[in-house]
Every structure is written in C-alpha cells, then in structure tokens.
Amino acid sequence: MTSGRRIARVLIDSPLPQLDRLFDYALPPQLGNVECGVRIKAPLRTAGRVIDGYIVEIDEEHDAARALSEIESVVSPVVVLPDRLYRLARRAADRAAGSASDILRLAIPKRQVRVEKSWHPIEDAPLPDADAHERATEVIAAYDGLDEVLAEHARAAVEAIPVQEGAIAGWALLLAATATTKLAGGHSSILVVPDYRDQEMLVAALNTMLPAEAVVRHDARQTNPDRYRAFLRTLGDAPCVVIGNRSAVYSPVQAGLVAIWDDGDPLLAEPLAPYVHARDAALIRQEQEESTLLLVGHTRSSDAERLVQHGWMRDVTAVRRITPRVLLSTPQELEQTAQRVPSSAFSAARAATAEGPVLVQVARPGFSPTLVCATCRTPARCAHCGGPLGARRRGAVPVCGWCGRAANSWRCAECSSDKVRLASSGTERTADELGRAFPGVRVIVSDGAHPVTQVDTKPALVIATRGAEPIAEEGYRAVILLDGARMLQAPDLRIGESCLRWWANAAALAAPGAPIHLVGVNGPVARALATWSAAGYARSELEDRLPLHMPPTTRVAQIDGLPASVRAALDALAEIGIRGEAVLGPLPHGDDGRVRALVRFGYAAGQTVASTLRAVVVADAAQSRRGRGRVRATLAVHLDILEPEI
Template sequence: MPGLIARVLIDSPLPQLDHPFDYSVPDDLVDGIGVGVRVKVPFRSATRLTSGYVIGLVDADDAEFGGRLSALDSVVSSAPVLDPAVWTLARRVADRSGGTASDIVRLAVPPRQVRVEKRWLARRADIAALEATEATEATEADAAAPAAESTVEAVAVTGYPVALANAVSVGERIALRAIPRLVELPGGAWVGHWAITLAELAVTMLASGRSSILAVPDYRDQAQLEAALAAALPAEAVVRLDARQPDAERYAAFLRCLEPEPVVVVGNRASIYAPAAALGLIVVWDDGDPLYAEQLAPYVHTRDAALVRQEQLGCALVLAGNARSVEAQRLIEIGWMRAVDPDRAPRPRVIPTGRQSSEDPVAQAARIPSTAWREARTALETGPVLVQVASPGYSPWIACATCREPARCTRCGGPLGVSKPGAIPACRLCGSVAADWSCSNCQGRTFRSIGAGSGRTADELGRAFPGALVVLSDGDHEVLTVGEKPALVIATRGAEPIAAGGYHAVLLLDGERMLARESLRVGEDCLRWWSNAAALAAPGAPVLLAGATGPVSDALSSWRQDSFAASELADRRALRFPPAVRAASVTGSAAGVAEALAAIEPIEAAEVLGPVPVADGQVRAIVRFDYAAGTAVAGELRAVVVRIASRTRSGPRGDKRRVAPTLRIRFDDPEIL
C-alpha cells in the first residue's frame, strides 16, 4: 500500500507534544504496520529516535499536509497493544482533566515484556492458521450451521429484583446497594455477598458474549471477588489485571484482553482501561474509596474514567457499595443513574454507645464503653470478635511529657509516633527517626502517649482477655481470613479480615477521633468504613459504635446511608462544594498561577478562591466551576501549561535549555477542601 501515512502518539509526558505526528510509512514496513502497534520514529533529528503508538493510518492522498514527511524508523512489534477504543477513552479523559493522553496510555498499556509478547504472537498466529484451515475444509452444510453458543449460562442475581439483570443487559446505569452479609462458597471460603452479586452480573454478561470489567479498591476485595468468580466461571474466562502482579504476568494478562473472546477483567483502578473485547459491563465496587484516586498525572479517578467509558461505548455501569458515595447520589438526583436496592435484605444490628464509660479500668484503657465491653465478653465465648481502630502502630501520636505539647518532627514538622513498644519515635510523614528530639516549647526530651493504635489496643485487650487468641491486621500485618473459633481481631479501617460465618460482635472504636479529621469527606468516609465493617458481622450479631453521635451515627444505626448522602449533597450544593460543582487546584509559582487565572477569567461560570501560599515558595488557587464549563476551563488551563512548558531560555553558552514546568493542574482534587 504505497503512500501510507501513520499518525503517531509520541510517548512523552511533555504537554506540548500531546498531539498526533504524521510519518510516512516505508514500503518495507507496510506489511507490519497497524493501528495500535508500537513504533520507533525520528524526533527533532534523523538519528534521535523516540517511542510511540500508531493511532491512525491514512492514505497520502487524503492527508492535509502535502509536504515531505519523515519516515517511520521501525515497527517494534506487530501486537496492537493500544486498542482504538482505549485510545479514544485516553484522549477524552485527558481532555476532561487538562492532562496529556500519553499519561493515560502509560497507565492503560503495561511495559512491554518481549518474551511474553513473542509467545502470544506465535500462539495467535497458530490459531489464525488453524481457523483458516478449518474454513477452507468446511462444507456448505458446515457453513450453514449456526454458530456455537456460549457454554456459560446466565444466572439470576441473588437477592435482587429480576429487573436488575435485564437492566444491566440493556446497558443501564445503576447505583446498587449491596447486601450486608457473608456467604460461604462451595469450596468452604467465605466472601461478602457483594462479591457473589458482581460475579453473577459478570456471568450473565459473559453468557451474552460480552466482557465485563470489575474494579475493586484493594487486594482484599479482589481476593473475595476472585474466589466468587472461580466458583462460577472457568479459570480461562477470568483475567486478573492489577499492580501487584509481576511485570511478565501482568503483560500476559493484558495481552489476553486483546483477544476477541469475551472475558471478565478483575483488578484495581488501572483495570478500568483494559482493552476487553465487546465490553458490556463496568462495575466499580465501593467507589468512594480514596484508593481509586490516581496518584499519577493527570490524577483521574476510576469512577470518572468509568463514566466516560460508559458514555463512549453505551455499556452498562454499576456503582455498588454498602454506603453510597455523594458523587453517586448526585448522578441519581440528576437522573443519570438509577438506584436499585436488594429485596428485603437483613441489615446489621447497629448499637450506638456514644461516650459511655466503663467502670472496668482495663476497658477504660482500651477505650471500650461498658455496653460494648459486655457484648464483647459474651461474643468471645462463641466466636471471633472484630475491633476496628483508627490508626496502625502502637502510639500513633505522642506529646512532650513535660508540657503536653504534641511532638513534631524536626525535619518536616510532621507528627511523631511509636510503631511498637520500646521503639524510638519516628515521623509519620517522612519516617525520620527522632533520636535527638527535644520539645520546641520547653526543651523537654521525654514523651508521653496521647493515642493508641492497633498494636497498643491489641496489647491492652490481650491483657483484658487472658487466654484469648489476639489477631492483629493492619498495613504491616496482612491477614485476609480468620476461622470461626473465638479470637479478638484488632484491625485498622479497611484491613478487616473475613471471618468464617461472620463476627459474633463488631466493635467500632475511635469514632470521635475519626470524625475529627479535617476533610470535606470525613462523614462520608467514616460511614463507609463503619458500614463495610458492619457487613462482616454474623446475622443478628451486635455492631457497637463507640464515641460517635450525630447524623453519621444515625445513618449507620438505621442503615440509611442513602439519606446521609442526600443530606450531604444538599449541604454541598448550598456551599458550592464538590461534587455539586467541579473544582481544580492550580499550584505553582506566583507568576504561573496568575497567568492561569487570567486565562480563565473570561469564563463566567468559573470562581477563583485564593491564591494562598503553600510549601516551597509556591502558591495555590482553587477554581470552582459548573460541570457545563468543564471543557472550557480544562482547555484554557491546559493551554497555559503548554505555553509555560514550551518556553526556553539561553544557557551560559548560548544553548537553549527548556524551563521546567512551574504549574501543576489537578482537576477534582480530593484533598483541596
């Protein structure tokens, strides 16, 4: 095919390079070229090569540019790793967040593993040759025979109206309330009922010949979901795609998604970009979890990427959880999603205990009210008891023993804490050991604890219940499951193991401390943490919330998380806080921020807060704007970033040196308020 032109996306984070570049395709590369393949192209000079992806092929006669183009240097591989639908998604998501498409593609396409890729290409070539042979040898009767149907049969979604499966089949958008209980699988493993629900939805979709993407926040949820899928589907139909995999295994799983057969993709936040064939369903479990917030530019939340992909493909979208996020509530209220509740599902027996104190000194030390103390003693006679605490470590906060001033790191100013008994205090932010610490207020050199973490709570409860098995589960102690025998399980929020048959009692401690955190989402986060822990209780087991009162406590005890989300959204509308409006943080030098704010000044729907000084001599401004103005705001801010990044200055010998970008834009920043 002479006169072929390849449009290439350069693999570069520089914003000024975030557009296609045209290259002519030499005759010797025409047979190996294709949309989505990796290529090497000359850039800035004939000898300087850079990597890229082919995002389009056009005939030279149809090209807008009539001059001479540089030629592609080589095709790295014939594997079409950048699926056209994923490229379209990357472009739209990047434009929405004011970022570059190559940053999104870097999340979507894992690093190349040569041996894995060669094996995959050889296997696909063998399959293609076999199919061609069978087609040649087929008779007319064989050609007229109906195509083989899927071996997977659709199933009902247990505990929900029959209309749920039908709604998902036709591509509706659903906000799904989970059933808060545990279920035993045929192999003896216990998982949350939500995992069964997601597996049944994926089975129904696979039976119709379509793929599903099931996104979960962390490996604990993923282990439950994989167990539920293993009980319902053959292993070859499920593809795991997450950051914990070895590079070779992850790349092999990614290549499996490129095959034409439908699959069920399970993974964390990056799995939302999987190139699954005939995608019919996207599910995001517990979409309010902060682990879904991408830490790499352009910081796109998994839920936002899912919303864009659903709109792009018209597939079904399900946001499921024990507690509804405020973002999901907004989508329901504007009519973009539909809420679906289970049929007469039992709810946990939540008992708020407020700030009651116990007469038992050990109970007082462990921060356990009298009611919760009695329930824990009774439950521990028959089975495991879960105790959720706010923080890991032994003493997460310490203070000067002389003046009671909170102890701060002399390097970064962060709070000091103790990870285990007898350990030297260290900073909870930068990790620096406070070996030569002295109080800035009174020059004292001794500490006292002002808080108890998971380790200290485990020690205190171990003394309170001599002979009881104590299990610690936090970031440093990975425990996924516990048995049905009596045990005290001390876990930080989000690290609660699954107990066989459910916990005979659940104690939610440090409620007042959790609610005291300075964050716009503190109430929503606490309700989600407590709801997820309450869902691990055995039927009828008490769930005792200590040290918390008010709307969050009321929503948990009545199991009306949707009402709390609606109230929270109404308050944010009155204050023009996200998600009632969108917001972006603009951080950088004073001149850079001023240039960005000047660019969006003509947009009437944009409102600027600040700028205010932040660390390292920079300033930060917050821009609030209506959803309808999002495209305009993102376009203007991105244009400023490109201008700043493109500027050059003369070096000491007259050479041109690029100025580092002095502006950082983050849309929908979860930490700005």
C-alpha cells in the same frame, strides 16, 4: 491517474504537553502492510532523536510536495492500541486537561518479546455452565431492577446486601454474578476494586461460577511478563472477565459491563497526571461503548448520589433489605465511665468470644502512634527533625516517626517536663489491653505491618485498622468500632463519608443478628450507620456543600506553578467568565516560590475550562523549553480534586 502516498498519524509517547497531538509521518513501502494501533519508532526532528509512538490512523494523501519524515520501524505487529482504547484515553485526557499518552502509559504495559512471540489468541472463550448461570440469576434477583439494568445496558448505583456466604462477601458474589450473566451473553466485563485484598475476594467469588480460564487479572503485583500476557489476552475477540485495580478500567476489551466496588475509596483516585478517577473513566467508557455501569457499595459516595439525583444513574437496592444491628454509645457515656470501651460493648464482646471471633476496629496501627507531654498535653516532637514521637511498646524509649532517632533525654519545649503519655492507642496496645481483659482468648492483630485476610470460626479477638479487617468464615459474632470520634476529627471534607464507609464495611462482616457497637460517636454519621441509610446521608452532604460550591456539587481545578504561569492561567479563565468568587488564591505553596489557586466551575463549563487550561499548560511548557539559562517552569493542572487545599 497517480496514486497517493500512505501516511500514518502517530501519537508520540512523550510527557511533554505540546506533543499531545497526532503527527503525520510517511509510511515507506518497505514496511509492508501496517495496521493501526501498532507500536512504532519515528524520528522527532525537534528533539533530534527517535521516539516511540503508536499509529492511530492510516490515510492516503496526494500532496507529495509536503515534506514528511518517515516512520523508522514497526516495533511489533501486535495491535496494542485498538481504536476504542485510543478514543477512551483521548476523551478522558481532554476532560482532565491532560495528555492521552499519560493515560495509555497506565493502560498498555511495556512490551515483553518472549511473551509476545509465544502468544496465541484464544478463539473460543470458556462460558459458564447452566448451574453457574442459574446461581448468578438467583444472586441478581435479590436486587430490585438489577436484571433490567443489565439487559438495557444502563447505569446504576447498587447498595450491596451486607451478608456473606462462608468466607466470600456478598458484594463479591454480586459482581461475580453480573459478570457471569454478561459472559453467558458473549460480553466481556471489567471489575474494578481498590486493593489486592478485594481482588482476592473477587477471585474467590468468580471461582464459584466461572472457569479460571475466563478470568484475567490486572494486578500491580504481577511480574512484567504476567501483566503483558494478561494484556494480550484482553486484545482478542474472545470475551473474558477482567479484574484489577483502578487502571483496569482502561482494559482494551469490548466491555459489556464495567463495575466498580466501593467507588468512594481514595485508592481509586489516580495519583499520576492527569489524575482521572476510575469512576470518571468508567462513566466515559459507558457512554462510548453503551455498556452497563455499576457502582456497588455498602455506602453511597456523594459523587454517585449526585448522579442518581440528576437521573444519570438508577438507584438499585435489595428486594428484601437486610440491615445490621448497630448499637450506639455516646461520648457522654465514655466520659462518665472514663473507659475506652463502654460496659455494653465489653459485655457483648465477652459473650461473643464464647461462640466465635470478635472484630475490634481501631484508627491506627502500632502500640501508640503518638505521644504528648504528660503535663501540658503538647505533642511530643523530635529535637532533631521535629517529627512526632511514638512508642513501639509499653515502657519503650520514644522514637521519632520521621528520622527514627531515639529521644532518650526528651523534654517538652513548652513546660520542660520530661514525662510523656500516650495520646492514642494503636492496634498493638489495644491488643495488649484487651488481651489482659480476655484471658485465654486468642488475640489477632491485622494492620499494614501484620496483614491477615481470613480468620476461622474459633473464639478470637481480632484487632484491625480500618480497611484491614480480615473476613471471618461465618461472620463475626460481634463488632466493636472504636476511635470513631478521633476518625471524625480529621481535617477532611469527606471525612464523614469515609467514616461511614469504614464502619459499614466492617459491620458487613458481622454474622446475621450479631451486635455492632459504634463507640463514642453521635450525630448524622452515627445515625446513618444505625439506620443503614447511606444514600440519605450522601444527599444531606450534597445539600450542605451546594451553597459552599464544594465538590462534587461543583467541579474544582487546582493550578500549581510559578506566579506568572498561574496568573496567565487565571487570566485565560477570566476571558471565558471564570473569575471573582470562583477563584480562590493564588497563595504561596511550598518554599520554592510556587503558588497554588483553586478554581470552581459548573459541570456545563467543564469542556471549555479544560481546553482553556490545557492551552495554557501547552503554551507554558513551550515557552519554558525555549528559555535559556532559566528555571524551567512547570505549570500543573489537576481537575476534579477530591479534597480542595490551598
């Protein structure tokens, strides 16, 4: 009896959608014992070149007559694609009508030969000591039912307690405590946060409970060697705690816990194809690995609330609820006094600066981000490119925000006036105004251009943009939330959720009992902040969106491409029953003849819609590749868009 030949099923690392499948290759004997998950190089006959890939499966076949190309070489013996990571990437890509290789490109860093040769797997992981485990248990006990969620490997949306210990936020201590508990049981954890500021906060919290050797950072700011070194650490069997941004959710550890902080932050939405949100990837991972999944925040995204309403996630709140003291001032109060800061908020800030720092949140950075005509209020635009004009400091010549040209002789296109006025105040102008009103008090500006992560307990006015608020060592003595009405005017489906999240995160930085003044805002969002009822607001958002078939009550796919390609996609969807009012468009999009359409469909039809659209994308790419002397068509599909736009 003759033995069969060994074959390998290979995933090609290519952006072409028609190559998003496993290819059979023969394994020549000279390669020796090859494992699944290693990097290889193999010939691709259709392209006439050698291409990178990963061995996903190794099998044996007895059909020696079948012509197969041989794998050319094994790049490295290190198994960088464990089976659990491939299954996660494959399923996430299928759900989003995308390619698995695009997701693996986010998960697996480029090979660093020197790092790989000097790497040795860690056999014994450093575990938390008894004091750390006891401290973690105390933090978890402050939340009703959270210990059961961790023990039962369940899913939960957790409302974080808005407190801090020293310079460490309460939410960071909560995530650190859950990871410590899992590590004590021999399980790895993945903690996903939106940006580097949250990472630094989380590292500080983990350092109070775990040895540094147990924490692995997944950071876009790392050098390539450091990132690859961290990746190799996660391939071992020794448990660890992985922290990082959105792509950290694909870490190859065998996770016992995946926790996401502030899942409503748009930074957790992947901007690269196939555009899988970190929350969706975490949900898929939890189902595959039966790990614990926590969505933690001071507020509740409508996506998380939908899962809670359907019984897919548990609702976890504090045993003893702590709510900040929020005070509202209506737009009518500002109109009566013609002031940006009402007298009540001004008095609170005056009294608070005698004791410690005061936080003032504004909408935008700079001195004055935008200018308008002083006569007719028409936005001031650059005569060269049409960009918005702004002033970097008081009395300065207006400068275009797009091309950077100075508008020395600007005149309004509507009324020919040469006078401009400030349309809004940024961080620097607010600091200038409040600095004169509070003589002798330090003024600190924190925004994208002037990042500040922490302030001390001395009196100060901290002027910060949303999301850039530094943490005060013992909390702010008062918090003033300005420009709320301007924030709510943004043409965004989720602007109410976003504002509530921005304001709640700022309010959570206040010291216990400190006043939080929300200026010039009323309505449901203001009431939700004042009563600290974000879950109720998220439920009302879902109720409002349901009759309109808007996300997240309904899934929405965005289809971009040339008219013929988009029409082919819509025809394919019509064959499976997605037609009529479910389709919006197509309408022209851009100046290159492309069009865009939106397609709304239920969650139950998600798999069918995704596979149908994927088949159209593959067919369109293959047809375009065969075409000679024509513009290459690029049909793009984006499922689960956060903000529908035609």
